[in-house]
Amino acid sequence: MGSAMNAHQHRERRTSVENELAFNVDRSSPVPLYYQVIQGVESAIRSGTLRPGCLLDSERKLATMLNLSLPTMRKAMDELVLSGRLVRKRGVGTQVASHSTSPLVLSSLYEELASSGKKPTTTVLSFIRQEADRDTLTKLQLSPGSGVYHFTRLRLAEGSPVALMENWVRDDLMTLKPEMLSSDGLYAVLRQGGVTFRLASQRIGASLTSACESSLLENEVGSPLITMERTVSDDAGQMIETGRHVYLADSYSFEMTLVQR
């Protein structure tokens, strides 16, 4: 409607479009105001109300509209820019990034498969609680004698093997049971146990399928695999988990978005 009425004004240089931030902040909510703004903008982008390239109102105007102070508004915009959803140009304004893929998050194979509609299942091949070996002590920065859960899992999508995963998790955070791992991804289980992730360092490479891997993954010996080693630490900087995974290159690849700072 609006665009029809203003058809003769379309000469304007700006890639601007209407932007309707049709949300309001709820001051009685325990959710911080700046975070409500982040969620509001994110959902407006997701729903298409805020389209890529669209120029937002100025920070001052938005702050006034939502009855927020400028610093609070800026804090929200800061995070949206940092995560790559918005682009700021000094003297010009703030736009929705044209390239609005989801930001980099700790990817969970299980969740990825589930959200892409492929039914993920897990077969727990082995599961023990044991004293950590030297290598694990180092990787998890544990003191000698500490215990870990050590398990291997086969991940399937729609019943076909996709990945073979071996993990070591410190045993003083929560009680792990094999049953938990067969019905959910590892990260979901740990999150439920109250773990909040912070940093993951990982190394991704490639290798050829060995005879042993082949029998589990039901693929040919010598076919390409993606290898990943990952160590994850929590909020408090404490190491939580380390693992070695291999993925069928024919049915999986790592997608990620890096934000340059």
Place this chain on the structure above:
Amino acid sequence: MGSAMNAHQHRERRTSVENELAFNVDRSSPVPLYYQVIQGVESAIRSGTLRPGCLLDSERKLATMLNLSLPTMRKAMDELVLSGRLVRKRGVGTQVASHSTSPLVLSSLYEELASSGKKPTTTVLSFIRQEADRDTLTKLQLSPGSGVYHFTRLRLAEGSPVALMENWVRDDLMTLKPEMLSSDGLYAVLRQGGVTFRLASQRIGASLTSACESSLLENEVGSPLITMERTVSDDAGQMIETGRHVYLADSYSFEMTLVQR
């Protein structure tokens, strides 16, 4: 020395250690104050003055010490926490993260090799300026008829092939010459041309060496390769470059640190 003298005090609960933020901000500098603090803390961590686990003074104390306002101090701390170098605990304080790897940055194979002491060189195998094909138009979000540089390069470390790279770069940013690419990495060349990177989306997978790749990479047909496709956009959200690379899995892997938000 210090540890011997204080041996009997080791009972204290805090992992705290002295923290000497032995830097001062320079108010005449064009570098923002909060950024000077970030740099100061980062260099203190790098140099070992601030050791992992070390408890910092409170934000209020640090602000007073450096003659900064609390919000400015907090902005610096915010970014240090976000990039994973510090860990905050409400009611307790702020510690240096035990796990202080470098944050995720747009990795450049050339720079990685150079900084690890391996002498990188590049052979430019082909180089043309051409009208973008359909696929490239889509990936770089260009309008039909736009031009791109299209080139393939062989990257060597200490004279041995490591990677085979094919790239497409929009041609309206700067003038590219093959000579530039043989003496420097692509990103360094683009940065010099005034491009500031912002987001990269990439997909990493694995494959087997083909006959053609084998002849260039001097490895065996069927040996494992890491494959990467990447598209990079700049500050303004404009797509800059897209490429398809393959790396010898035996001599390279992708290392990265993910920060969970």
Place this chain on the structure above:
DNA sequence: CAGTGGTCTAGACCACTGC
């Protein structure tokens, strides 16, 4: 209860872009 980080406000002045 003293001290910490978490959130929020109401300003100020600057550098920059587009007209």
Place this chain on the structure above:
DNA sequence: CAGTGGTCTAGACCACTGC
């Protein structure tokens, strides 16, 4: 020159942790 984002200040009150 009006409008934008970029930086900075000086406060306020809260929730939480450890003693």
